[in-house]
Amino acid sequence: MPSIQKVRNWYAQSFEELTELPHPRIPNELRELLINAQRKNSNGERNGKMLLQNTENPSLVGEDYRPIARRNNVNSRRYFVLLDDNIKWSPEIYQYNKHFTKCLSIIKRRHDPVVTTVAQGINEYKHSRQRMQIDSSIQSFLDRFYMSRIGIRMLIGQHIALNEEPSRGNYVGIICTKTNVRELAQEAIENARFICEDYYGLFDAPKVQLICKPDLNFMYVPGHLSHMLFETLKNSLRAVVETHGSEAERFPPVKLIIAEGKEDITIKISDEGGGIPRSAIPLVWTYMYTTVQSTPSLDPDFSKSDFKAPMAGFGYGLPLSRLYARYFGGDLKLISMEGYGTDVYLHLNRLSSTSEPLQ
Numbered sequence: 173m174p175s176i177q178k179v180r181n182w183y184a185q186s187f188e189e190l191t192e193l194p195h196p197r198i199p200n201e202l203r204e205l206l207i208n209a210q211r212k213n214s215n216g217e218r219n220g221k222m223l224l225q226n227t228e229n230p231s232l233v234g235e236d237y238r239p240i241a242r243r244n245n246v247n248s249r250r251y252f253v254l255l256d257d258n259i260k261w262s263p264e265i266y267q268y269n270k271h272f273t274k275c276l277s278i279i280k281r282r283h284d285p286v287v288t289t290v291a292q293g294i295n296e297y298k299h300s301r302q303r304m305q306i307d308s309s310i311q312s313f314l315d316r317f318y319m320s321r322i323g324i325r326m327l328i329g330q331h332i333a334l335n336e337e338p339s340r341g342n343y344v345g346i347i348c349t350k351t352n353v354r355e356l357a358q359e360a361i362e363n364a365r366f367i368c369e370d371y372y373g374l375f376d377a378p379k380v381q382l383i384c385k386p387d388l389n390f391m392y393v394p395g396h397l398s399h400m401l402f403e404t405l406k407n408s409l410r411a412v413v414e415t416h417g418s419e420a421e422r423f424p425p426v427k428l429i430i431a432e433g434k435e436d437i438t439i440k441i442s443d444e445g446g447g448i449p450r451s452a453i454p455l456v457w458t459y460m461y462t463t464v465q466s467t468p469s470l471d472p473d474f475s476k477s478d479f480k481a482p483m484a485g486f487g488y489g490l491p492l493s494r495l496y497a498r499y500f501g502g503d504l505k506l507i508s509m510e511g512y513g514t515d516v517y518l519h520l521n522r523l524s525s526t527s528e529p530l531q
């Protein structure tokens with residue numbers, strides 16, 4: 173499909189730009205120092221400092237909770253870093269890092285519209301083959317593709333933030349060591365209600381009751397959490413308005429309850445929006461399943477980076493949010509009571525004790 177080819181070409185171009193970036197010349201003594209970090213000294217110890225694959229989560233220091241050791245997790249990969257922080261890096265290496273960061277920024281921007289352009293491609297496929305849904309091989313391809321995109325963009329974002337952006341308190345790159353869940357939830361509520369009022373022409377969107385400790389902080393990427401909260405709240409608001417009618421005088425509130433456990437932070441979004449028939453539950457996790465009649469059309473030359481989310485329409489909200497949750501060892505679950513409403517559970521792993529779930 174034309175849109176999929178467009179995306180493939182972006183990947184090819186970015187790959188070429190990376191492989192063609194001229195390598196820096198590393199002076200021999202520096203090369204020797206770097207290699208030396210991997211070597212053992214006469215006592216059989218490594219010269220470099222070893223980083224475990226699972227370094228302890230710094231935001232849990234002082235708590236008496238330790239994750240249960242997981243299988244296949246025991247130091248399977250080790251990284252060695254130099255103990256000496258006073259190494260003199262040559263100007264050429266600084267220059268290379270600058271170029272590399274710039275190259276990554278261009279690539280990141282180029283790939284901003286990948287999700288919407290692939291969505292467009294799937295739409296083209298559906299129309300050309302007269303299919304209502306995509307089959308399981310495409311579904312699992314898209315799950316892997318988007319999961320790896322989340323991972324790549326996480327690493328690119330981290331590299332750019334650490335190299336180019338001024339340091340911010342409580343932030344290491346794009347990771348916030350003290351993400352305040354309540355503040356993010358409040359912001360997501362405001363944004364989702366605003367979109368809902370705008371879309372349905374309402375004076376007052378359904379209220380959202382927030383139950384959350386004000387000082388609930390944990391280490392996370394705030395952008396990911398905002399995305400998941402916004403998408404699930406938008407679904408609930410839409411379901412409530414469509415079930416009760418946009419003319420209704422009052423709407424039952426959506427409840428957003430946030431609990432802090434030792435292992436997980438769990439967020440429950442409960443609505444009285446009529447629920448989902450049991451037969452449709454597996455479909456909500458597929459890309460392109462939506463009950464919106466006409467999927468918003470995208471300009472063929474669409475390349476805006478800050479795509480404004482419409483109320484609904486692509487069928488991407490739930491499957492993508494679940495990938496974001498799973499990326500850091502969490503999950504997203506949905507339980508519906510048809511005829512009454514839906515509960516969405518968003519589990520976020522506090523411990524950062526899992527490896528990247530790439531297959």
Ligand SMILES: Nc1ncnc2c1ncn2[C@@H]1O[C@H](COP(=O)(O)OP(=O)(O)OP(=O)(O)O)[C@@H](O)[C@H]1O
Pocket residue numbers: 403407408411443445446447448456461462463464482483484485486487488489490491513514
């Ligand atoms: N809380 C809910 N109550 C009732 N139905 C829901 C709820 N959440 C999701 N759904 C159903 O699942 C479908 C898929 O949801 P999903 O968030 O993946 O996509 P969408 O909202 O249709 O589009 P978008 O990609 O813009 O989010 C929705 O169209 C809706 O029919």
